[in-house]
Amino acid sequence: MTPAFAVVGHPNKGKSSIVATLAQDDSVAISAQSGTTRVSETLQVQVGSSSFTLIDTPGFQRPSRVLQWLQQHAENAGQRQAAVELFVSDAECREQFPDEVELLRPIVDGAVILYVVDGSRPYGADYEAEMEILRWTGQASMALINPIENEQYINSWQQALSQYFKVVRVFNAMQADFDKQLSILEAFSHLREEWKEQIKALINEYKDLRLQQRAQSLQVLSAMLSDMCSYQVSQKVLSRDQARPLQPLLEKRFYSALKKREQEGHEQLKDLYHYHSLDIRRSELPTEDNLFDTEKWIVWGLNRRQLLVAATMAGAATGAVVDLGLAGHSLFLGALTGGLLAGGGAWFGADRLADFKIMGLPMGGYEARQGPMKNRNFPYVLLSRYLFLHDALQQRTHARRDSLSIEEGDLTERISQLSKEQQKELHRQMERLSQQKVTETLEAALAPLFG
Numbered sequence: 001m002t003p004a005f006a007v008v009g010h011p012n013k014g015k016s017s018i019v020a021t022l023a024q025d026d027s028v029a030i031s032a033q034s035g036t037t038r039v040s041e042t043l044q045v046q047v048g049s050s051s052f053t054l055i056d057t058p059g060f061q062r063p064s065r066v067l068q069w070l071q072q073h074a075e076n077a078g079q080r081q082a083a084v085e086l087f088v089s090d091a092e093c094r095e096q097f098p099d100e101v102e103l104l105r106p107i108v109d110g111a112v113i114l115y116v117v118d119g120s121r122p123y124g125a126d127y128e129a130e131m132e133i134l135r136w137t138g139q140a141s142m143a144l145i146n147p148i149e150n151e152q153y154i155n156s157w158q159q160a161l162s163q164y165f166k167v168v169r170v171f172n173a174m175q176a177d178f179d180k181q182l183s184i185l186e187a188f189s190h191l192r193e194e195w196k197e198q199i200k201a202l203i204n205e206y207k208d209l210r211l212q213q214r215a216q217s218l219q220v221l222s223a224m225l226s227d228m229c230s231y232q233v234s235q236k237v238l239s240r241d242q243a244r245p246l247q248p249l250l251e252k253r254f255y256s257a258l259k260k261r262e263q264e265g266h267e268q269l270k271d272l273y274h275y276h277s278l279d280i281r282r283s284e285l286p287t288e289d290n291l292f293d294t295e296k297w298i299v300w301g302l303n304r305r306q307l308l309v310a311a312t313m314a315g316a317a318t319g320a321v322v323d324l325g326l327a328g329h330s331l332f333l334g335a336l337t338g339g340l341l342a343g344g345g346a347w348f349g350a351d352r353l354a355d356f357k358i359m360g361l362p363m364g365g366y367e368a369r370q371g372p373m374k375n376r377n378f379p380y381v382l383l384s385r386y387l388f389l390h391d392a393l394q395q396r397t398h399a400r401r402d403s404l405s406i407e408e409g410d411l412t413e414r415i416s417q418l419s420k421e422q423q424k425e426l427h428r429q430m431e432r433l434s435q436q437k438v439t440e441t442l443e444a445a446l447a448p449l450f451g
């Protein structure tokens, strides 16, 4: 038997949330409505070569009545476990107490008990019947205090629970970061001696998985940047006159393809972190109209000053600076920026987002072309939005059901945490991207951003 854990408790106390978080699976049903889980759901969680079982159960509905029934069927402590087994298999009990039969069955079948309570609600004696029933099963057990709204009653819960459970831990299903999740699994490993090694192996698999996820998200990003920064659309025509009216059409195709490609990258990232039903707020994503409005880009990418610093670090500014007649070697960056910021629109690429060109073809005829995107900020915008999503997915737990909106992320702050050499290399690669140069070392340059 692989390690199996039955998550039980009062209705609506976050049992399913705990299952979703620990399984890193957002397909578990969670809702504010009490009684969401009506039958026990067994979730086989496979992580690399390790696996464990989480069983989501309905909440206790009539624990006092159930305890009464059990008491009538056991004359002494030696008969208690048998009474619970009888309860679970009794047809009449299934009629009368469907929820309790559902939740006790996996425990009778050998699962360890995880008893969940809400630390923001006061402890009350009505929980004692539940804990007593669980004790009658004779299974190893642990209590988890989920502070749903706040931590107000954690202490009184701790006192009460410790009389029934050897191990009591606080675990916030909504906020538990990766390390907390691993530490709770570690606590599980002490519940049953024969599962100890398996759970240790599982923890290591989870750590490996995290590393793989990071490496893969880097690949997804790098492919997305390369595709998007070099993307162009074209159409063959017979004459120049036929080509010109194509511009609005090609422009539309160009922008919507870019938008689609970005969404595709974001979807791949979601899949990587096992978010299947997470809704990314598209309304917060730039619409076709403003994705290509460079003024709005400043909130995602770099502002002009930062761009200039970036280009200077990458050794890319010199040529343009000289072109603009603004500087010689002896000038400091501060002196440079003023002039460039004021007059360097073309240099930044702000006024040439994606060119529309009509090219004569060697075999006759013409080709109308839109793209690629030349703006220097473009790769930074894409980078910043992707990193924002990556961080958000890492910090989120799979218990959350709210949508995620991509908002402004502080890219400069993030970049400034890299070493000077790393920054320089990153800027160099971004520069190459905006010049549509194939960059094999792109992934390596992006890696430090993923910690």
Ligand SMILES: Nc1nc2c(ncn2[C@@H]2O[C@H](COP(=O)(O)OP(=O)(O)OP(=O)(O)O)[C@@H](O)[C@H]2O)c(=O)[nH]1
Pocket (backbone or CB within 6 Å): 010, 011, 012, 013, 014, 015, 016, 017, 018, 029, 030, 031, 032, 033, 034, 035, 036, 037, 038, 057, 058, 059, 146, 147, 148, 149, 172, 173, 174, 175
């Ligand atoms: N703020 C906050 N809300 C939580 C937390 N855990 C659960 N909830 C919310 O509490 C409600 C119930 O969560 P579920 O996980 O469905 O609870 P359950 O115990 O499985 O409920 P039933 O299946 O109905 O018995 C949902 O609205 C959750 O979003 C938490 O740690 N913090």
Ligand SMILES: [Mg+2]
Pocket (backbone or CB within 6 Å): 015, 016, 017, 029, 030, 036, 037, 056, 057
């Ligand atoms: Mg539930």
